[in-house]
Amino acid sequence: MTKRLTTTAGAPVADNQNSLTAGPRGPVLMQDWQLLEKLAHQNRERIPERVVHAKGWGAFGTLTITGDISRHTRAAVLQPGAKTPMLARFSTVAGEMGAADHERDVRGFALKFYTSEGNWDLVGNNTPVFFIRDPLKFPDFIHTQKRHPRSNLRSATAAWDFWSLSPESLHQVTILMSDRGLPKDPTRMNGYGSHTYSLWNDAGERVWVKFHWKTQQGHAFFSNAEAEAIVGKTREGYQEALFGAIERGDFPRWTLQVQIMPEADAEKAAFNPFDLTKVWPHADYPPIEIGVMELNRNADNYFAEIEQAAFSPSNAVPGIGHSPDKMLQARVFSYADAHRYRLGTHYEALPVNAPKCPVHHYHKDGQMNFFGQQTGAGDAYYEPNSMGGATEDPSVGEPPLRISGDAARWNHRDGNDDYVQVRALHDKVMSDAERARLYANTAEAMQGVPAAIIERALGHYDKVAKAYGDGIRAALARLEAARAAAE
Ligand code: NDP
Numbered sequence: 001m002t003k004r005l006t007t008t009a010g011a012p013v014a015d016n017q018n019s020l021t022a023g024p025r026g027p028v029l030m031q032d033w034q035l036l037e038k039l040a041h042q043n044r045e046r047i048p049e050r051v052v053h054a055k056g057w058g059a060f061g062t063l064t065i066t067g068d069i070s071r072h073t074r075a076a077v078l079q080p081g082a083k084t085p086m087l088a089r090f091s092t093v094a095g096e097m098g099a100a101d102h103e104r105d106v107r108g109f110a111l112k113f114y115t116s117e118g119n120w121d122l123v124g125n126n127t128p129v130f131f132i133r134d135p136l137k138f139p140d141f142i143h144t145q146k147r148h149p150r151s152n153l154r155s156a157t158a159a160w161d162f163w164s165l166s167p168e169s170l171h172q173v174t175i176l177m178s179d180r181g182l183p184k185d186p187t188r189m190n191g192y193g194s195h196t197y198s199l200w201n202d203a204g205e206r207v208w209v210k211f212h213w214k215t216q217q218g219h220a221f222f223s224n225a226e227a228e229a230i231v232g233k234t235r236e237g238y239q240e241a242l243f244g245a246i247e248r249g250d251f252p253r254w255t256l257q258v259q260i261m262p263e264a265d266a267e268k269a270a271f272n273p274f275d276l277t278k279v280w281p282h283a284d285y286p287p288i289e290i291g292v293m294e295l296n297r298n299a300d301n302y303f304a305e306i307e308q309a310a311f312s313p314s315n316a317v318p319g320i321g322h323s324p325d326k327m328l329q330a331r332v333f334s335y336a337d338a339h340r341y342r343l344g345t346h347y348e349a350l351p352v353n354a355p356k357c358p359v360h361h362y363h364k365d366g367q368m369n370f371f372g373q374q375t376g377a378g379d380a381y382y383e384p385n386s387m388g389g390a391t392e393d394p395s396v397g398e399p400p401l402r403i404s405g406d407a408a409r410w411n412h413r414d415g416n417d418d419y420v421q422v423r424a425l426h427d428k429v430m431s432d433a434e435r436a437r438l439y440a441n442t443a444e445a446m447q448g449v450p451a452a453i454i455e456r457a458l459g460h461y462d463k464v465a466k467a468y469g470d471g472i473r474a475a476l477a478r479l480e481a482a483r484a485a486a487e
Helices: 033-043 135-145 156-164 167-177 224-233 237-247 302-307 326-342 420-429 432-445 451-464 466-486
Strands: 056-065 083-092 107-115 118-125 197-200 206-215 253-262 288-297
Touching: 056 237, 056 302, 083 288, 135 156, 135 326, 156 167, 156 432, 156 451, 167 420, 167 432, 167 451, 237 288, 420 451, 432 466, 451 466
Parallel strands: none
Antiparallel strands: 056 083, 056 288, 083 107, 107 118, 197 206, 206 253, 253 288
């Protein structure tokens, strides 16, 4: 039977077609509370969009652990045979909510695992590295990706000005301009936790870890020209692909791999293993397969479950911890802070964000407290108490992080080779055809940028490999010749 329409207060609605007016020609009466409620709700249908990663696509699924790294971690979610419900949200970084899906950009790869010991969020990208290694530069970097304050247009000049003054960005820019910068759809790309995290076991022993999600659908990418043609027809290609695949029962899967580094190796590694612009070479730290993630359920309501999904690296669980990576530490603050602003103080209590295990805390009141007392006992609203309220459990304490050093604003560019890993990617990993596309994509992205900035960028490419700089120069010359011929 059709359900009866009500107001938000539950009162039955007699007429949802006609306003309350003083005659057939109006005017509308102020007392039409039903009309007022509808208009007021419409005015509040939007919340602040994410400053970065505003355009996204997501789905629910399961993580199944098939390997055994129990000697390294006590985390329930990573024990052999564990099956954990989860949510994934993929995104582009720079575009606003209405941006076209098929734009060349890094893709967010954010995962929330509803574990028996609280939510574990692994908030990564489809690339193993990032543009910067010091969080003090993050707002500056993002400003170059968003709109120019005066023209309100995206600015290639700003992007290349910043990149060419920040050689640590070369690694990520190379991946962005490679095939992997424009995946065909979210199921056809890898995900990476990107940061270095830690695992710790019941004996209090810690190892460092990198997480990798390898697509089982196979990598697939579009060229700039192919993407342009698609965007001319649909701006929603990713949503269509992901939502459609799951509706058809064609569930996408990713293999979970980890790289493990003994705690003491961090001191002796030739590179800084906590530098987000670097990978751990596979030869030194071989990937170990430990599980599979499958996405198999679409959200019933996109806004409630995907737009309101709040991922944060601050969501860690016993057995999985953070690392000295400065970018990770800043994100531990920044992501939760963004959600408190965007969704409100109690965003973790929204159904999509709420843990599926018992929750007991002493946070009180605040806007939209709809969960009531969660302290575990009615009269306990402070801690310590003798009312039987929830208490701490020292058995889940993380082993101490051994660090020593002088507090200073250390120059993050000192002692870091920004070229060596990019050279490995360019010289050894990419094929001739991939390199040719890399040069062409880079040259296209440089269009309209002042010559002095391009020259500065080319200086860095030359340092990676003369062939890299020369390849971009040749691609720039071809674009210039094509433009001259067209005039
Ligand atoms: P390997 O040869 O063992 O690994 C190279 C890896 O590069 C591949 O396993 C693949 O990673 C990835 N790759 C392949 N094609 C591309 C591409 N077009 N764009 C970006 N990545 C690609 O060598 P190393 O481990 O010594 O790494 C060499 C270089 O490869 C690094 O400097 C880095 O630029 C890149 N790389 C390394 C990764 C790592 O974790 N070691 C991860 C990704 C890239 P995957 O299996 O993840 O698809």
